[in-house]
Amino acid sequence: DAGVIQSPRHEVTEMGQEVTLRCKPISGHNSLFWYRQTMMRGLELLIYFNNNVPIDDSGMPEDRFSAKMPNASFSTLKIQPSEPRDSAVYFCASSLSTGEGYTFGSGTRLTVV
Amino acid sequence: EDQVTQSPEALRLQEGESSSLNCSYTVSGLRGLFWYRQDPGKGPEFLFTLYSAGEEKEKERLKATLTKKESFLHITAPKPEDSATYLCAVQPGYALNFGKGTSLLVTP
Numbered sequence: 001d002a003g004v005i006q007s008p009r010h011e012v013t014e015m016g017q018e019v020t021l022r023c024k025p026i027s028g029h030n031s032l033f034w035y036r037q038t039m040m041r042g043l044e045l046l047i048y049f050n051n052n053v054p055i056d057d058s059g060m061p062e063d064r065f066s067a068k069m070p071n072a073s074f075s076t077l078k079i080q081p082s083e084p085r086d087s088a089v090y091f092c093a094s095s096l097s098t099g100e101g102y103t104f105g106s107g108t109r110l111t112v113v
Numbered sequence: 114e115d116q117v118t119q120s121p122e123a124l125r126l127q128e129g130e131s132s133s134l135n136c137s138y139t140v141s142g143l144r145g146l147f148w149y150r151q152d153p154g155k156g157p158e159f160l161f162t163l164y165s166a167g168e169e170k171e172k173e174r175l176k177a178t179l180t181k182k183e184s185f186l187h188i189t190a191p192k193p194e195d196s197a198t199y200l201c202a203v204q205p206g207y208a209l210n211f212g213k214g215t216s217l218l219v220t221p
Contacts, residue, residue, distance in 0.1 A: 004156075033208065043157075043200070043211040055207070091156050101147050102209065104156030 004105035006092050012111045018080040021108045024073055025094030033102060034067055034077050035091040043091070049075065082112045115140040115205050117212035125218045126191055134186040134215045136201030146184050147209060148177050149200040157200055191219045 005024040013019050025032050034046040047057040049069045057067070064083070069075040079086055089109050093102035118137045126132055138146065145164050149157035161170045163179035170177050174195065176187040186199055198216045202209040 031207070042213040043202075045208045045210075048208055050207070093156075101145075101149075101159040101162050103159065104149075106154075106156050 004092055004094055004103050006090075006105035006108050008108060009106065010109045010111075012113065013082055015083055015112055016081040017112075018078065019082045019086075019110060019112075021077040021090050021092075021110070023075045023077070023092030023105060025075070025092070026103055027073065029094035029096050029103075030072070031095045031102075032069060032075050033093045033095075034075070035093065035104075037089045037091060037107070046077070046090075079110075082110075084112045086110060087112050115203060115210050117201055117203055117210055119199075119201050119212035119215050121215060122213070123216045123218070125220065126188075128192055128219055128221050129190045131187070131189045131191070133188070134199055134201075134217070136184040136186070136212055137182060138184070138201075138203045139182075140203045140205045140210075142205050143203055144206070145204045146179055147202040147204065148175075148184070148186055149202065151198045151200055151214070160199075188217070191217075193219045193221055195219050 007022045030051050032049040035043050037043045046059045047067045048055050052069045067077045089107045091104050091107045093104045095102045116139045120135045145162050148160040151157045161177040166181045168179050174189050178185050196219045198214040200214045202211040
């Protein structure tokens with residue numbers, strides 16, 4: 001099992017540009033989570049999908065952020081337009097059920113200049 | 114509001130010097146308490162899940178315990194390869210709420 005796969009690993013973009021982060025969860029997992037990690041705030045949940053349906057997006061900071069899960073094997077997190085304060089490490093995680101621990105991907109380090 | 118507080122923020126140990134990390138929590142309806150290890154540049158790696166007060170789990174030099182208000186991660190005779198950030202998380206519902214972690218450095 002290749003685990004949760006995220007791409008790209010690093011992204012540097014200019015303020016105002018659109019950024020798309022990608023995630024492939026573990027096959028068979030039905031829950032997918034997007035988290036953001038910063039030194040100041042630690043790991044924060046952005047959005048949770050169950051069976052490809054967004055269940056809770058209350059952690060999405062503002063309308064500039066959007067997430068999709070078109071099928072069980074792929075999810076995207078898009079920021080448009082990006083701002084310097086969006087700079088962080090973004091993690092995707094998946095689980096078999098909501099009662100068990102997650103498996104995290106290696107993250108995407110986003111830098112907005 | 115659910116809260117998770119980890120202490121200390123940072124800990125430096127000599128190889129072989131045992132110690133404990135603390136995770137205090139307030140949550141309405143705990144479904145589980147989780148410990149993760151995170152190495153620089155990597156995602157958190159799952160270590161343990163504890164579900165009820167009094168429960169204990171062990172893995173190599175690590176032992177996690179749980180009470181109604183806190184959890185401890187005991188590290189016995191640590192080695193330099195145990196250096197990492199250790200994260201605690203509670204699961205009141207479907208999501209995990211994480212503490213900010215304890216950064217552990219074990220020196221030879």
